[in-house]
Amino acid sequence: xxxxxxxxxxxxxxxxxxxxxxxxxxxxxxxxxxxxxxxxxxxxxxxxxxxxxxxxxxxxxxxxxxxxxxxxxxxxxx
Amino acid sequence: xxxxxxxxxxxxxxxxxxxxxxxxxxxxxxxxxxxxxxxxxxxxxxxxxxxxxxxxxxxxxxxxxxxxxxxxxxxxxxxxxxxxxxxxxxxxxxxxxxxxxxxxxxxxxxxxxxxxxxxxxxxxxxxxxxxxxxxxxxxxxxxxxxxxxxxxxxxxxxxxxxxxxxxxxxxxxxxxxxxxxxxxxxxxxxxxxxx
Numbered sequence: 001x002x003x004x005x006x007x008x009x010x011x012x013x014x015x016x017x018x019x020x021x022x023x024x025x026x027x028x029x030x031x032x033x034x035x036x037x038x039x040x041x042x043x044x045x046x047x048x049x050x051x052x053x054x055x056x057x058x059x060x061x062x063x064x065x066x067x068x069x070x071x072x073x074x075x076x077x078x
Numbered sequence: 079x080x081x082x083x084x085x086x087x088x089x090x091x092x093x094x095x096x097x098x099x100x101x102x103x104x105x106x107x108x109x110x111x112x113x114x115x116x117x118x119x120x121x122x123x124x125x126x127x128x129x130x131x132x133x134x135x136x137x138x139x140x141x142x143x144x145x146x147x148x149x150x151x152x153x154x155x156x157x158x159x160x161x162x163x164x165x166x167x168x169x170x171x172x173x174x175x176x177x178x179x180x181x182x183x184x185x186x187x188x189x190x191x192x193x194x195x196x197x198x199x200x201x202x203x204x205x206x207x208x209x210x211x212x213x214x215x216x217x218x219x220x221x222x223x224x225x226x227x228x229x230x231x232x233x234x235x236x237x238x239x240x241x242x243x244x245x246x247x248x249x250x251x252x253x254x255x256x257x258x259x260x261x262x263x264x265x266x267x268x269x270x271x272x273x
Contacts, residue, residue, distance in 0.1 A: 013246035045253040048260075052252065053222050057202050058104040061113050064120075065099055069092055071121050072128065076088045 003031050008038045012045055080140075084132055091128055098141055101223055102148045108207055108214055109152035119155055123148035139229060146233045149215065198260075205255045213248035220245050 003011075011028045014020040020028060032039050051057075083090045102123055107116035127134075127147050134143050206214060219230040220241070227245075231238045 009250065010246070013242070013249050016249075019242075041253065044257050044260075045249055048252055048256050049221050049249060051198075052202055052206065052217070053224075055100070057199055057206070058100070058107060058222075060100055060103055061117060064103065064117060065096075067117070068099065068121055068124060072092065072124065075125055076091070076128070 003027055005031075005035060005038050008032070008035070009041060012042055015042065016046055016049070080131060080134060080136075088128075091131075094140075095124055095127070095144070098144050101141060102144055104222065105145055105148045105215075105218060106152050108218055109149075109156060109211070111207055115155070119152050120148065123151045126151065138232065139225075141223070142225060142229050142233045145219065145223065149233070201256065201259055205252055205259075208255070209248055209251055213244050213251060216241055216244040217248035217252070221249070 008028055008031050011020060015028055079090055079094050103116060103120045106119035110116040110119055127144055215234060216230060219225045219233060227238045227241045230241045
């Protein structure tokens with residue numbers, strides 16, 4: 001089986017999760033080995049997800065924990 | 079610890095929730111789009127979790143249960159304030175239609191140092207918060223909170239199949255939105271044209 005680029009893009013999420021069936025993964029891998037564009041799409045997607053998951057993207061506001069626990073104390077004792 | 083809290087040692091609740099403060103706040107922020115409302119939603123979610131702690135079932139992960147409460151609180155708040163965008167499932171493509179990705183090369187290195195720049199952090203925040211709700215919540219739970227497909231499906235009351243479809247589309251939307259922007263951040267890298 002030979003895949004074109006659009007079919008490979010449909011498989012990128014499953015490829016990143018290592019969730020493709022073995023035969024499909026082999027076919028996708030062969031395409032990636034020879035297609036610079038799809039290989040770049042895969043790498044950029046992976047790296048964007050790594051950046052997205054970084055803790056610094058959604059930092060807690062200053063004083064968040066203190067305000068939260070003060071309110072909890074108020075509710076729990078009230 | 080939960081049994082002790084339910085038995086009356088309520089102060090232990092502070093310790094129970096500390097590891098999840100950021101997760102709950104992040105989910106709230108992704109819906110409310112501003113820090114003040116997100117903090118309010120997060121506080122309400124933690125309070126509701128405390129008051130309903132007896133209904134928590136040990137077979138679920140506490141984090142999944144908490145995030146589910148935060149999601150419900152945010153959705154409820156948005157409905158109440160009539161901020162909810164009318165994005166029905168029908169209007170949102172889940173039919174496997176192709177999303178052509180943004181094309182860039184030389185991304186084999188992980189550019190974590192880029193996150194030191196405020197503009198890059200804001201760009202990523204904007205990309206996440208601008209995703210349609212059904213894609214954003216799956217992306218956050220799977221790729222940020224690192225829940226698995228089954229846990230994500232349980233938290234959102236959807237099927238595992240829907241989790242997979244939405245996750246794929248969310249990732250490709252992020253890639254398509256961010257690739258050309260990151261090109262400007264890293265002008266020294268080589269780029270190829272968009273399709």
